[in-house]
Amino acid sequence: MPDNGEFRFLLSALRGYLADLKESGVEGLPYEKESRETGDEREVSLQPQCVPDGESSASAKLEIIRNELGDCRRCSLGGSRTNLVFGVGNPDARLVFVGEAPGREEDIQGEPFVGEAGRLLTRIIEAMGFSRKDVYICNVIKCRPPGNRNPSPEEVESCHPFMLRQIQAISPEAIVALGTFAAQTLLRTREPISRLRGRFHDYHGIQLMPTFHPAYLLRNPAMKREVWDDMKAVMQKFGMEPPTQKQTPEKA
Numbered sequence: 514m515p516d517n518g519e520f521r522f523l524l525s526a527l528r529g530y531l532a533d534l535k536e537s538g539v540e541g542l543p544y545e546k547e548s549r550e551t552g553d554e555r556e557v558s559l560q561p562q563c564v565p566d567g568e569s570s571a572s573a574k575l576e577i578i579r580n581e582l583g584d585c586r587r588c589s590l591g592g593s594r595t596n597l598v599f600g601v602g603n604p605d606a607r608l609v610f611v612g613e614a615p616g617r618e619e620d621i622q623g624e625p626f627v628g629e630a631g632r633l634l635t636r637i638i639e640a641m642g643f644s645r646k647d648v649y650i651c652n653v654i655k656c657r658p659p660g661n662r663n664p665s666p667e668e669v670e671s672c673h674p675f676m677l678r679q680i681q682a683i684s685p686e687a688i689v690a691l692g693t694f695a696a697q698t699l700l701r702t703r704e705p706i707s708r709l710r711g712r713f714h715d716y717h718g719i720q721l722m723p724t725f726h727p728a729y730l731l732r733n734p735a736m737k738r739e740v741w742d743d744m745k746a747v748m749q750k751f752g753m754e755p756p757t758q759k760q761t762p763e764k765a
């Protein structure tokens with residue numbers, strides 16, 4: 514029997530092994546009990562259960578993450594939400610938009626960015642030559658904070674890992690972080706959005722462009738120019754062709 518120190522070491526090694534498996538795309542380990550021929554002793558097989566690579570792998574991974582969230586009660590928002598708002602769009606998107614948390618409309622419909630700010634985001638996406646179905650849209654926090662209050666650090670802590678896994682499943686070329694909360698949470702900084710925006714940052718090996726939140730643009734329409742500059746920088750860096758028609762968010 515290992516002593517306490519040894520036990521802790523084994524536990525930490527096992528934890529590391531599991532973290533490595535997870536990092537390499539293993540989504541779960543089946544708990545298989547096999548009877549040995551020699552007696553009643555049972556053994557557990559730790560055969561990694563891989564999601565097969567292929568066309569539907571990102572979508573299968575997203576489904577696994579969604580199922581894991583289930584009827585989530587990991588934080589108190591689970592008790593007050595109408596719908597958990599997971600995310601919408603293309604599982605193989607090149608571009609992911611991340612907002613803060615669902616608002617009233619999103620909570621009712623179960624889809625991110627469908628209220629007034631969402632309609633402006635849709636117009637920005639369309640001005641880039643995409644539709645909502647081409648990109649992927651989600652929030653850091655999956656359930657509406659009552660009265661749209663700011664999410665608490667505990668809520669961020671329990672929800673953010675799911676968003677990270679969602680993004681890793683999609684593996685996009687770029688992320689657009691919408692507004693102060695998403696940008697500061699993803700980049701683990703207190704720097705204001707006005708200083709973060711306009712340049713690329715690294716988020717777990719993916720290029721991240723912070724920009725102003727569409728709700729902020731509704732109050733400060735003059736800032737649409739900055740957001741459009743940020744979107745043009747994303748399109749240029751990743752060779753995303755802007756549409757030929759002269760439709761910009763300023764006109765949308």
Ligand code: URA
Pocket residue numbers: 612613614615616619624625626627628630631652728
């Ligand atoms: N604001 C957000 O940050 N996310 C939404 O889904 C809607 C509004």
Ligand code: URA
Pocket residue numbers: 691692693694706724725726727729
């Ligand atoms: N404040 C925010 O919360 N978001 C912005 O985009 C700008 C200011």
